[in-house]
Amino acid sequence: MTDSRRRWWRVFCSSLAALSATVAFVGQVLAHSGSLGANAGRGVAVPTWLFLATGGGVVGVSFVLSSLATDREFLRYVHEYRRTVGTTRHDLLVGLGRAVGLLGLVVVLATGFLAGRSEFPVALLADVPTDPLRNAAILLVWGGWWAGLAMSSYLVGNGWPVLNPFRTIVGWLPSLDRDLPVDGGWVATVGLLTLIWVEVVSPLADAAQLLATAVTLYGVVTVLGGVVVGDDYFTEYDPVARVFDAYGRVAPLTVEDGRLKLRSPGAGLQTPWVDSTGDIAFVVALLWGTTYDGLVATAPWADFARAVVGLGVPPVFLYPLVLAVGFAAFLGVYLLSVRYGRRIADTTLDSAELAARFAPSLLAIAAGYHVAHYLGYFLNLVPALANALANPLSPGQAFVFAIPGWFGLASLTFVIAGHVLAVWVAHGVGYELFPSRIQAVRSQYLLTLVMMFYTMTSLWIVSRPYEAPPFL
Incomplete structure (x- = not known):
């Protein structure tokens, strides 16, 4: 590392320490908000507006610190950092992963469709x-x-x-390799919103046969799409595959040139x-x-x-x-922040180009909220999941982990961490775009305000106790 990089690294670490102190203050404020369970959000020792404003303030402070404590050389070093952590036997791992994915699909369909059926002559079924x-x-x-693998x-x-069983099945079938006359992004967007709506309004989390039916229908659509379009269907049109691909760009591990490499978290969002x-x-x-998904499970x-x-x-x-x-509002607010940010930055770059380059930074926010929303859920269900997989057709008595009350604070911290990473990614993109x-810095003024709004909204939702959505 050059002397310049060392200098900026020391400045960055000092700034990070200052930011950590701010987060610690947030922790002291939020520690009274309880867990994410039945009592979450009750008995708050300070006004709600105070810890929401403090969480939003952390995002604002991170923007100021990242603006003051970095230069282009340092940002480029962090973004381009790669360290090979190992090599893999690619064919063996891919074959094993595909087998695991197919086996998982068989388990889901078998235990879903057979659940509660008593007419089979075989007692085990x-x-x-x-x-x-x-x-x-x-x-x-x-x-x-959706909780464990997505995280x-x-x-x-x-x-x-590799694990996607429908992609494996498509690989065994002939492909027409047709190009669809529609934007794959919009197809995936409509598909994603539809899946979210179905997940919220239907009892898929409780009805095994209905869940198996939904998986089957999704599988039929996916396989047909893969046969018509080819493998590009999974990179362009399939909403689930695109969700995992988008989340994977936040991850610190990536495969490049057949080697497993470590990179800075969020580095994949800047490309x-x-x-x-x-x-x-x-x-x-x-x-x-x-x-x-979190909003509709709150008392308000x-x-x-x-x-x-x-x-x-x-x-x-x-x-x-x-x-x-809500989707139209989120999209409109983001596009407006980019458009007026362009004016503030006084640049000739097109608004569409700026919107495309800054959009991936929002994925860090989505990842932070997802882990806050699902980590406790996943840990709670680990014993029950292990019990069911040990004997899918006739599992023993299930039990779950009890999540401690302080875990609510950890979840709120994940929300803030995701937003801080989003600010850092946007900052790096800004330095790449503007001479x-x-x-x-100016290009991100309004975008940072939007992120602060997203932060406070997410914190408010996570801090609320769960309440079953009505009329469902």
């Missing part, structure tokens, strides 16, 4: 439970896949392209890969989807929903309407 804490389909999809994609690295308005919409949809939402339905709005329209309006340091 009649013992598949419907209890969500004992049924392997429910636990594997929600605990092992590993941004905390470690994206393994879904240009968002190409269209549809891609921008997908990133925003992923961010809004995680927010919406329940009060709002009952009031709106009381005014005559049919409950069947309420959830998709709010999902669509002037002041332009790079």
Whole structure:
């Protein structure tokens, strides 16, 4: 490391220490908000507005510190840092991963469709439970896949392209290799919002047969899409594959030239890969989807929903309407922040180009909120998941881990950490785009304010106690 890099590294560490002190203050404020369980958000010792403002302030402080404590050389060094941590027997690992993915699909379909069926002559098949804490389909999809594997994609690295059983099946079939006359980003965006809506309004987390049916329908659509388009279907059109790919760009591990390499967290977000308005919409949809999923499980939402339905709005329209309006609002606010940020920066760069380059930074926010929302859920279900997988057709008595009350503070910390990483990524992108340091900083003024708003919204949702969404 050169003397200049060492100097900036020392300045950066000092700034990080100052930021940590600020986070510690947030921790002292938030420590009274309780856990994310039944009592979360009750007995707050300070006004709610204070810890929300403090969390937003951390994001603002991180923007100031990253602006003052870095230069182009240091940012380039952090972004381009790579260290080879090992080599892999690629074919062996890929084959093993595909086998695991296919086996997981078989378990989900078998234990889903057989749950509660008593007409089978084989006694073992009649013992598949419907209890969500004992049924392997429910636990594997929600605990092992959407909580555990999704978290590993941004905390470690994206393994879904290998594990994806539908991609494996498509690889065995002939492909038409057709190009669809639509933007893949918008197709994936509509697909993602649809999946979020179905997950929220249907009892997929409790009904094993319904869950197996949904997996089957998704699998049929995915395989048909893969046969028509080819492997590009999974990189362009498949919403689930694109979610894992997007999360994987946050991860510190990546595969380059057949080698496993360590990089700085979020470094994959600074490499240009968002190409269209549809891609921008997908990133925003992923961010809004995680927010919406938590929002509808809060008491204020329940009060709002009952009031709106009381005014005559049919409950069947309420959830998709709010999902669509919220997405449009998130997307509009982001695009406006970029447009006016362009004016403040006084640049000739096009707003569409700036929106595409800064959009990936929002994924760090989505990842922070996802881990805050699902880590406790995953740890709680680990014993039940292990019990169900040990004997999927006839599991024993299930038990779960009790999450301690202080875990609510850890979840809130994850939210803030994700937003701070988003500010850092946006800062690096700004320095790549603009020749002037002041332009790079000015371009992020409004974007940072938007991130602060996202931070306070996420903190508010995470700090609320769970309440079942009404009218479902």
